[in-house]
Amino acid sequence: MTFLRYAIYFLPPASEAWARFGAAWLGWDVETGQELAHPESTGLNVAALTATPRKYGLHATMKPPFRLTGGQDADALHRACAALAARRPAVTLAGLEIARLGRFLALRPVGELTELNALAAACITELDPFRAPATPQELARRRAARLTPAQDAHLTRWGYPYVLDQFRFHITLTGRLDEDMLARAQALLQDRLGPLLPVPFTLADLALVGEAGDGRFHLIHRYALSR
Numbered sequence: 001m002t003f004l005r006y007a008i009y010f011l012p013p014a015s016e017a018w019a020r021f022g023a024a025w026l027g028w029d030v031e032t033g034q035e036l037a038h039p040e041s042t043g044l045n046v047a048a049l050t051a052t053p054r055k056y057g058l059h060a061t062m063k064p065p066f067r068l069t070g071g072q073d074a075d076a077l078h079r080a081c082a083a084l085a086a087r088r089p090a091v092t093l094a095g096l097e098i099a100r101l102g103r104f105l106a107l108r109p110v111g112e113l114t115e116l117n118a119l120a121a122a123c124i125t126e127l128d129p130f131r132a133p134a135t136p137q138e139l140a141r142r143r144a145a146r147l148t149p150a151q152d153a154h155l156t157r158w159g160y161p162y163v164l165d166q167f168r169f170h171i172t173l174t175g176r177l178d179e180d181m182l183a184r185a186q187a188l189l190q191d192r193l194g195p196l197l198p199v200p201f202t203l204a205d206l207a208l209v210g211e212a213g214d215g216r217f218h219l220i221h222r223y224a225l226s227r
Contacts, residue, residue, distance in 0.1 A: 003210030
């Protein structure tokens with residue numbers, strides 16, 4: 001399969017119940033590259049709630065999507081991802097919680113975030129030689145979000161505003177919702193997904209993913225972090 005862009009994700013282990021529920025909730029399985037039926041009997045239009053994040057799948061972004069720069073190829077990126085993972089330890093936190101981030105819902109980590117943030121920073125900086133520069137159109141689109149000076153500086157240097165000191169690990173569960181729908185969706189997820197969430201939560205590997213021509217992301221390879 002030919003990919004337009006690549007990214008580094010945390011993908012939840014497919015063997016865990018919370019990951020299976022989350023993938024079905026969004027309606028797309030990054031690991032298998034298949035559409036999934038949404039959970040039934042929710043009383044909500046889950047397809048509409050999850051339309052925006054669906055193509056990305058259930059994930060946390062460690063390095064945002066990027067085009068390969070000239071002189072680099074997918075094989076070299078694969079080798080660099082493997083080398084990075086071999087140098088970095090797995091990260092364990094107290095757990096995950098369903099939280100509001102502005103007007104959307106996401107899973108957020110609970111516990112000390114220093115090691116997690118350091119891993120994300122390594123993905124940004126060590127793999128940056130593979131990233132083609134952002135186009136003027138991409139920069140303008142990002143700047144329309146009224147970035148802070150720090151975020152704008154990151155956008156200029158790293159191609160994305162919410163990295164390094166601006167990074168917030170999250171696993172997106174919905175698009176932007178109004179207050180009533182936020183409350184209804186959060187209550188449902190707390191009831192259905194909340195009991196399945198891992199305690200503790202361990203990030204044991206990194207995933208290289210690719211964006212296909214239809215905009216959906218697919219797993220290319222998982223790289224185990226060192227123990």
